[in-house]
Amino acid sequence: MDKIISTFGELYASCKRHNKQIWEAAQEREAEQAEISVEDFRNIVKKSLDAMKEAIKNGLESHEMSISGMCGDDCYRLQARYVQSHSLLGTTFEKITTYALATIEENLRMGKIVACPTAGSCAIVPSVLVGVSEELNISETEQLNALITAGEVGRIISNKVALAGAVAGCQAECGVASAMSAAALTQLRGGSIEEILNAVALAMKNLLGLTCDPVCGLVEIPCVKRNPFLAIHAVTASELALAGICSKIPLDEVIDALEQTGKLMSPMLKESSQAGLAKTKTAIEMEKTFLK
Amino acid sequence: MRQSSIIDIISPVMVGPSSSHTAGAVRLGLLAKNVYNATPKKVTIKLYNSYAQTGKGHGTDKGVLAGLLGLAVDDTRIKDIFELDISKQFEYKFEYIEDFNRHPNAVDFIFEGEHNMTISGDSIGAGEVVIRKINDFTVKFTGKYNTLLLVYKDVPNMIAKVTNSIHINIASLHCDRFAKGEEASMCVCLDGEIDNKVIDFLSLIENVYMIRYIKKLES
Numbered sequence: 001m002d003k004i005i006s007t008f009g010e011l012y013a014s015c016k017r018h019n020k021q022i023w024e025a026a027q028e029r030e031a032e033q034a035e036i037s038v039e040d041f042r043n044i045v046k047k048s049l050d051a052m053k054e055a056i057k058n059g060l061e062s063h064e065m066s067i068s069g070m071c072g073d074d075c076y077r078l079q080a081r082y083v084q085s086h087s088l089l090g091t092t093f094e095k096i097t098t099y100a101l102a103t104i105e106e107n108l109r110m111g112k113i114v115a116c117p118t119a120g121s122c123a124i125v126p127s128v129l130v131g132v133s134e135e136l137n138i139s140e141t142e143q144l145n146a147l148i149t150a151g152e153v154g155r156i157i158s159n160k161v162a163l164a165g166a167v168a169g170c171q172a173e174c175g176v177a178s179a180m181s182a183a184a185l186t187q188l189r190g191g192s193i194e195e196i197l198n199a200v201a202l203a204m205k206n207l208l209g210l211t212c213d214p215v216c217g218l219v220e221i222p223c224v225k226r227n228p229f230l231a232i233h234a235v236t237a238s239e240l241a242l243a244g245i246c247s248k249i250p251l252d253e254v255i256d257a258l259e260q261t262g263k264l265m266s267p268m269l270k271e272s273s274q275a276g277l278a279k280t281k282t283a284i285e286m287e288k289t290f291l292k
Numbered sequence: 293m294r295q296s297s298i299i300d301i302i303s304p305v306m307v308g309p310s311s312s313h314t315a316g317a318v319r320l321g322l323l324a325k326n327v328y329n330a331t332p333k334k335v336t337i338k339l340y341n342s343y344a345q346t347g348k349g350h351g352t353d354k355g356v357l358a359g360l361l362g363l364a365v366d367d368t369r370i371k372d373i374f375e376l377d378i379s380k381q382f383e384y385k386f387e388y389i390e391d392f393n394r395h396p397n398a399v400d401f402i403f404e405g406e407h408n409m410t411i412s413g414d415s416i417g418a419g420e421v422v423i424r425k426i427n428d429f430t431v432k433f434t435g436k437y438n439t440l441l442l443v444y445k446d447v448p449n450m451i452a453k454v455t456n457s458i459h460i461n462i463a464s465l466h467c468d469r470f471a472k473g474e475e476a477s478m479c480v481c482l483d484g485e486i487d488n489k490v491i492d493f494l495s496l497i498e499n500v501y502m503i504r505y506i507k508k509l510e511s
Contacts, residue, residue, distance in 0.1 A: 026298060030297060030298050030299070033297065034297070034299075035483075035484075044299055044303075045298075045299075045302065047303075047305065048302045048303050048305060051305040051366075066309070066349070067348070067349050067351065068349045106308065107308030107309045108308060108309045109308070109309075109371075110307050110308055110309065110314070110351055110354075110370065110371040111307060111308060111368070112305060112306070112307050112308075112366050112368055113305075113306065113307075113308050114302065114303060114304070114305050114306070115303065115304055115306055115311045115315065115418065115419055116301070116302050116303075117301045117302075117418060118311045118312075118418050118419075119306065119308050119309055119310050119311040119314065119315065119419075120309075120310065120311075122308070125302075147302060148298060150301075150302070151298035151299070151301045151302040152298055154298075154301035154302070155296050155297065155298050155300070155301050158296050158300070158301060159296065162417055162418070163301070163417070163418050164312065164416075164417030164418050166312070166396065166417060167417060180301075216346065216349060217342065217345060217346030217349070218309070218346060218349040218350065219308070219309040219310050219313075219350070220309075220349075271342075272342075272396075273346075290349065
């Protein structure tokens with residue numbers, strides 16, 4: 001196997017050359033680099049998958065508020081609504097949105113979650129992966145394959161762009177998480193390598209420029225609600241890609257645009273809470289109340 | 293180009309809410325604890341800039357203290373650490389400082405006890421951390437590798453003596469000194485594990501003042 005894969009072009013060529021799926025090539029390379037067996041590597045991935053499921057379970061059961069008191073009871077509200085009346089888009093949609101709120105709220109009450117790729121974007125991959133797998137009765141083996149695929153996508157992006165709001169804005173946190181989820185979902189549904197990479201490109205392209213302007217500097221507003229939004233965003237990207245719809249801009253060039261956009265983005269909109277939502281009249285009032 | 297691992301992307305399993313402000317804080321505490329390598333009498337923790345401003349809401353103070361007490365990033369006791377008995381092992385004090393010459397998420401640990409030591413580090417995003425300074429030496433290690441840390445007298449052949457005794461691959465090597473012939477530091481990041489015997493052997497090398505073997509943090 002190829003030891004170094006730094007771009008999606010290289011990933012595609014390598015998978016084709018060795019006739020391997022993305023997760024297959026990735027797990028072999030990761031195991032070799034870490035000097036462990038493929039089975040051991042998959043067990044590490046399973047630890048993350050199990051923790052994701054546990055966070056969903058805990059989050060669904062709690063409506064404890066965060067330290068600031070600003071957020072923590074939205075998942076409770078959404079569940080209550082779905083008991084009363086089902087979502088227009090069906091039970092898969094219900095699961096993804098509730099699981100996303102469950103996870104991100106578990107995060108803000110200092111519960112245990114998986115940073116994937118970051119804590120502020122921790123609910124996007126699990127909600128799509130676990131929600132869809134439950135609905136379609138997908139095996140754990142395939143869930144692990146999908147999570148490895150998502151991880152490989154995030155890893156390649158991180159070679160070019162640091163996955164941190166302070167460096168490149170929320171496009172590099174929730175944006176990348178949505179692109180990773182699109183990859184995981186397309187893998188889960190048996191998509192080809194081309195379809196997986198197109199799903200990533202489509203999801204990513206549509207989130208370029210997303211800023212990080214958290215109110216009071218906390219991972220709460222707008223992060224909490226952004227997670228379910230961008231989980232569903234990933235489903236849209238996957239659906240389009242599975243229909244054979246291609247990104248006219250190749251994925252590596254989309255990532256170049258992500259990097260450039262991150263560099264051009266004002267530092268005031270990169271996790272410093274100096275502009276955007278963080279400096280609205282209401283947010284300034286909240287600062288006085290919560291950041292005493 | 294430096295190659296990262298998938299595991300960095302889909303981990304750590306951690307208590308929230310922020311990889312940089314909570315998990316990063318725990319990791320900085322853990323690394324500082326391992327460098328100090330004793331139970332202190334008192335630790336003053338200086339949180340800078342964003343760590344000072346938004347640290348309370350992110351549990352940065354709880355995270356740092358939990359790390360100093362040896363708790364891992366996924367330990368659910370972090371949330372209530374101030375109330376727990378284990379947090380009574382030593383005296384601690386937080387200071388909140390604005391200094392834009394420092395990293396947005398910088399922290400200083402000032403240890404007082406059988407020996408005094410100041411350790412500084414930054415949380416650089418996505419849960420990754422770097423220890424940058426020990427007393428007045430610049431160092432550079434992240435907890436991603438098993439790391440050998442030495443303070444010694446700056447004399448010829450020290451690097452050769454150390455590296456000759458280690459029979460595993462060195463991922464990175466960083467040295468610094470006060471001045472020629474004065475105190476110096478060496479930070480060796482390793483791809484594998486070294487035996488305690490090797491550490492004992494290294495500590496016997498003439499002119500080595502201090503040696504620490506800091507195991508990599510669980511991801």
